[in-house]
Amino acid sequence: MQYSSSALVDKYLRTRKIPSTACSGCGLGINHKIVIQAISELGLEVADIVWGTSIGCAGRQTFATWKGDGFAGTHGRAYAIARGLRIALPREKKIILTVGDGDAFGIGLMHLIHAARSNADMTVIVNDNLGYQSTGGQFGFTTPQGAKTDSSPYGMFEHNLMSEGMDVMHILVGAGATFLARHVAMDGPRAVESVKKAILNTGFSLVHMPFPCPTNFASRELGSRNQVNIYRWIRDQAAPLGEEKENTVWATGVWHDKSNSRPEFSEHVWNSVDKIRRTGSL
């Protein structure tokens, strides 16, 4: 088992892209490490995984970090690309997508829902920096209610996808996702365990992982780019599922686990094609 970052980097990542060009103090690297740690603990090799990303901080900073095959899709469409790719890939190959909150829950939500509906085998890691940070810091659909951003100078007053019982996780459960978890970047080994479960599900898995953005989000909402402040702010508003407090924004842990409970998309499609080819009907 490899726990040191350098050993994980040597085995799985391209040194040209590590360290990344992310801002000083960015929490994305912690999420990235959690995913690589999970891959390592599962004993997976570089050749076992095709790595896809999207645009924005999360996509740009993780693109081409994986030593194996990797692609970056257009805004919000990585899930559609991955579904097509899923049909063409050998069954045993895993697809991991590291995307952002705007990509998954904003521009790409429809495609995400259809990926969940079809139970396409992919693990979507939504690295949530609480808004659109690579464009300078505008609110997104998981920006906490009331947060001040460049496009919500009076506080974010729209309903978001985590407020008043309309959590995006419930949408994805309804859409048919077979594994869902939420963790903040500080969750460490608990998050690693959830990502491992997500990868082991032969179907649609998503792990929502909010992480600290000191440069834009923290500077507007907390009035400080001090990394410690935003790390504490997120940590203090997170609690394990079932142990939520009054101020809990992020309830962490496994939200939904129906792993391997229904046919996986590409397997289902190819089995159907095979049957039609042999018998002329389904």
Added chain:
Amino acid sequence: MKRFLETGNFAITEGAILAGCRFFCGYPITPATELAEAMSFRLPQEGGVYLQAEDECAAMHMCIGASMGGMKAMTATSGPGFILYADPYGWALGCEMPMVVLNSGRVGPVSGITGAPGQGEFYLTRYPTQGGNYEAVTLAPNSAQEAMSMVVEAFYLSERLRMPVTVLADQLITDGFEDISVPENEDEIKEMGFKVWPRKSHTGPDFYPFTDELDVPPVQMGNNAGGLCSDWTPTVEGFDVEEVEAHHQHAYRLIYKVRNHRDLFNHLYDEKFMDDDPDLVVVSYGTPSRVVNTAVDRARAQGLKVGALRLINLWPFPDEHFSRSTKYLAVELNWDGELVREVQRAVPKDSTVNFLGTCGDLPTIPDLLETFEKILKNQPLERKGWILEAW
């Protein structure tokens, strides 16, 4: 050969299968719906996959994903769906992912008239996405049989040029019933002039050379070559950079791999009575060219020196056919005049260029003959009712 009385959509499906297409993803839209239906029936029989997407944008992205996994893929739509391809079309151009896109034109803009033919996407197929810095390839058949050939040709070109290729048809071609011959064996495939180009295996990890060379295998996911492709400016290896020089190199390849290989397209045109220096050259593509051909025959019988030039390869635009200084008439299925602008650009300065446009319906032979006569007598052209636009 097996003969059918069938639609263009049927012919296109058979052509795609002959070309090795085993993945189709679409979204129902008139008049390309029957193509999706035919694919859903035929592809599983051939061991291929038909998928229906949540929208056209997803449909083309899913095709890209399948192509990136090594499958030959195709999607089809009409104008209002084609506009939703803007996003994935750019990605496929930039990542150099081969696939074929069929657009069956109807009357626009927006939804317009759904069940009638139009040619409003002449320029849209040249600029199917934003940003510039690329060449696009568009082929325009004028019959169901030729639609089959052009789909095979489009797959061939898309593989060799490593890019998406558009086949631009119209409602009459895709929905119309015609006599169609489908080859049944290798000899017949050859006899019909079909070139089938296999997908080349990418052994990576490099993304591409900064050259105009053909036959570079597309980056493939899942073969462990460490291939990379993204929507950003790529380095030779596929890493993303923000450098003007690197982007110029990338753009150079996207532009000149097409511009420097005109020989791939030279045969894609048709002409009639063009050998004896005609006084009027009638330029068209797609379905209207069939009416034009008949009208030109009649004009010749009346002693008018009229020739017909039919473009099959619309983009890159075949400038070489427009070297004569003479009178030109562009006949199109739109009222704004699109092809005519490109003809105006391509002809020698002392030529005159006229336009005749109908939309939703074909021009009539009497209208065409009257227009030929007026042009040859140097009389001005004008709108006729709310049917025909001419200048």
